[in-house]
Amino acid sequence: MLKYALLGLLRHQPMSGYDLEQFINASTAHFWHAKLSQIYRTLKQLEADEYVLSHIEPQEGRPDRRVYRLTDKGRDDLKGWLAEYVTEPDEIKLPSLLRFFFFGEAEKEHIVAQLRLWHNMYSKQQAHFVEVLPGQIEALKASVPHNDTDPVFWEATRRFGEMYYAMYVRWLEETLRQLEDEL
């Protein structure tokens, strides 16, 4: 699946593995992420399968870059994937909610402290999606052709992040109140 993340990100400009990680961290991290080591391995595989092509870009004073660009085969494959219908909800893993699920076995003080910490953490996340991301999306618009519809989808996924973290914060507030009553 990382395969398609990389193919998708390479649609407009060629990029190095390092670039791709930067881009992922700045744009898709709240619904898709990857470690550099895995990105490098996947790019290598993608090139072996001819979905991308790479060349070395020499640099002075800093390491040379290996820059990848999408091939026609790669673009076709991406389009095929996008045209498939997804008919099952995504499976989610939230390790912290799993922990919470067993908090019947934990101390009340620990539980409350943990939920407050999460509240603080997720409030900051939400603020990021409201306060910093819109500006970054605005800046990125310059990098795509003006008739391109990509920014609409960037904005929609940003909005998803905003709503997700807002929901999480509401849930934490509600849950803290509940636990104060019921424990």
Added chain:
Amino acid sequence: MLKYALLGLLRHQPMSGYDLEQFINASTAHFWHAKLSQIYRTLKQLEADEYVLSHIEPQEGRPDRRVYRLTDKGRDDLKGWLAEYVTEPDEIKLPSLLRFFFFGEAEKEHIVAQLRLWHNMYSKQQAHFVEVLPGQIEALKASVPHNDTDPVFWEATRRFGEMYYAMYVRWLEETLRQLEDEL
């Protein structure tokens, strides 16, 4: 991590791998899931490490069951895990949102049809959390000691599921409206 899911679920009653999968599907599936094959492998490992103990329960007409119970070592380890503070947000992977992110490359008709399908799908998910899960939680309360606080946490995670899917449905509605305007 599945390790802790299994240890946690074995706190009250001994269960077989098959039971554990049933229980997971009915209670934690919206934030933690696992395939049977992986559950069997993990239980085996857990027994080798002495976190659980198993015995065979012969049955007539149907296959014998291998039933696992938590050891003291297992319970201690679980408690240690619950007492750790989690200070980073969970990393999430939503493959369908990744697809959506690249829908600049897809046909408008396909996009709208896909979002309508998701809307239908997630509305049903949400209804499940509102209409069927509360009854199941109520029924499960009988299986734990009356002074046990577990049901409070079951109800809170159910509520998380309800809020999550409601948020998802709202996002889909908002996004559909937006796309009708902007594409």
Added chain:
DNA sequence: TATAACATGTAACTAGTTACATGATTGG
């Protein structure tokens, strides 16, 4: 009459993580 539920498990494969290895330049 077929398929779902009950029940356990292994083998092969795929994907992802952590740790290691290297090394210059820039900013605080």
Added chain:
DNA sequence: CCAATCATGTAACTAGTTACATGTTATA
């Protein structure tokens, strides 16, 4: 002077998925 950024990659390990293998009984 130390940490971060830039930049690429491999090796070992961990976790998870898919497919295979077996066989009865209850239900639609």
